[in-house]
Amino acid sequence: MSISFRAGVVSVLILAIFLVAWHIATSGTGAVQQMDPEYAKLMGLNATQGKSAMPGPLQVGATLWQHLTNPFYDNGPNDKGLGIQLAYSIARVGAGYLLAVLVAIPLGFLIGMSQLMSRALDPFIQVLKPISPLAWMPLALYTIKDSSLSAIFVIFICSVWPMLINTAFGVATVRKEWLNVARTLEVGSLKRAFTVILPAAAPTILTGMRISIGIAWLVIVAAEMLVGGTGIGYFVWNEWNNLSITNVINAILVIGIVGMVLDQILARAAKLVTYPE
Amino acid sequence: MTDKLISIEAIAKRYPAPGGGETTVFENLWLAIARGEFVCMIGHSGCGKTTVLNILAGLDTPSEGVVIVDNQAIEGPALDRAVIFQSHALLPWRTVLGNVAYAVGAKHKKWSKTKIKEHAEKFIALVGLKGAEYKRPSELSGGMKQRVGIARALSLEPKMLLMDEPFSALDALTRGTLQDEVRRICLSTGQTVFMITHDVDEAIYLADKIVLMTNGPEAQIAEIVENPLPKERERNQIHKHADYYAVRNHLIDFLVSRSRTFKEEMAGKSWDPMNVPLVRPVASPPSAPEPLRKRA
């Protein structure tokens, strides 16, 4: 049996054990707590009847099925389908990320090709890079005055650094002999950038882009929790306020899967531009 | 007067020394290469051979002096001087054809895609790589990669071919075959070649003239050896030539001792770096004819 088949079997087993344990842990009824009637009202049946507040896997599965069969309903600002919320988040990540690509790659080329610019810009990069992207949020909200655009800006600022640094590194470390080939062939500098430097640095650039998309997807959830309105981050926060742990778990699952898909897309793209030596 | 294609005039190369001041790799170096000549340079590691070649290629600039090609001082690299790199320097994301076509397209900017492809294929076939056009460098052996490098340089049909120890990374058998092919191609096209090697036999087999460089720092061209072997030569036969051991011993003697002691050797004598001695080592005539060795 191949190793991947056996690994698959073990994965399924782990999942099964986890689901059964989860089911057992949440299906029992604990002691009914004595509590303030006001608080009991707030907490609902879960607390007052001794049922676990944590939904079981069957419950989560059932709501997930509802979400999957009807992802795009829209019943007003606080009740939108999971698909719509995801679409908002993906659109924001896409916009901020694309903007970051447009800035980081040309700037990375400049830094990678010019010692002067590399030294001149280094202090700024060193200071700006470690700033939590969410720290920019108030400033963005104040200057841009639009919550959705501010979220896009936050995505931009968090995904720009890995791409910028990797592009600069990839460009600066292009093998000298390849550049010499271009020089002896009298290839112009623009053509050299596209036919030698870009393909040579592409794997490094794509690695940066892959790190960036991961960070962007991490940050969008937090950003949307802050700015509210729409998006999967807002959905999580809203469902927490509704005390719908079932929906929160569903959202967590979906966030994980979308993150994985985004990562895989970039991994495939990286594979396309990687060259064996 | 010979038809001078390349003239190296009083070039020097200096680097800042670690402890301040400067180290002179070489200075006041003069060398002329005639059209159609195959010139090899030999000398020990670190004496500055690669530096000379890079200056010829335009990839490096001399600290002093000029290099004149066809009556024009060179300024940087140019398509009329093709380089075959020691490490082949193929672009790994391009196929064999892609690598050669890249060079052809760089030279003939107005050519159509088909014309570029045909021209590239012609030179790929010339180096014996027909059938490997669509392979990537990573799928090729070291010898095949170097063939692609040779095809790429030849496809430019350059005035001057520059090779920096092109075969040193190859096994003996592959090296031999490639030497044969380079010799065949260069001879048939009258290609002017400047090649660096540290292999004495390679130099004797390929070169018309062998430039001997002394050890660095402050390396000098000690002398230029004219190859006494006839232009038509075969690898397996050259050792039978009367003058073979004379030239071989002369070269080995230089590498083993004279390259180190050349300055002392020249002490007190007049030696003009502009006009270094041209020597032609030949077998010394037997002191007394041996009657028994009469030939039919």
Ligand SMILES: Nc1ncnc2c1ncn2[C@@H]1O[C@H](COP(=O)(O)OP(=O)(O)O)[C@@H](O)[C@H]1O
């Ligand atoms: N960038 C550099 N800085 C300082 N010294 C250098 C540099 N490049 C080469 N050299 C020195 O120049 C000398 C000649 O180098 P090179 O031309 O590569 O020699 P060769 O090809 O004959 O082995 C060496 O001694 C080397 O140390």
Ligand SMILES: [Mg+2]
């Ligand atoms: Mg060298």
